[in-house]
Amino acid sequence: MADIKILHNPRCSKSRETLKLLEDKGIAPEVIEYLKTPLTAAELRELYQQLGFSDVKQMMRVKEAEYQQAGLNAADTTDDQRFAAMVEYPKLLERPVVINGDKARIGRPPESVLEIL
CATH class of the missing domain: 3.40.30.10 (Glutaredoxin)
Structure with a gap:
């Protein structure tokens, strides 16, 4: 294993x-x-598939200040923007x-x- x-x-x-x-x-x-070795956007996309979620937000810590500061709660936020934010702020990954x-x-x-x- x-x-x-x-x-x-x-x-x-x-x-x-x-x-x-x-x-x-x-x-x-x-x-x-x-947090020391952040995932790339491609790795995060693969992880999203492995998790089987229907929304990228399900794999994110939406209560973190960085989530709000990056404007990720806006209705028009794209998955690409959310993946990019998790690359920039690894702590956003649940x-x-x-x-x-x-x-x-x-x-x-x-x-x-x-x-x-």
């Missing part, structure tokens, strides 16, 4: 809980600290995200990632 990855923020309690949940299951995921092959889940609650393992 070496192909399992977690987009992790060690300062986030949910992220730490999700990583511990994986480790408790005997899984040693590749840990990607996405966390943690566990990726297993072509599927991904946000660990809120942490147990939700179990359905793709």
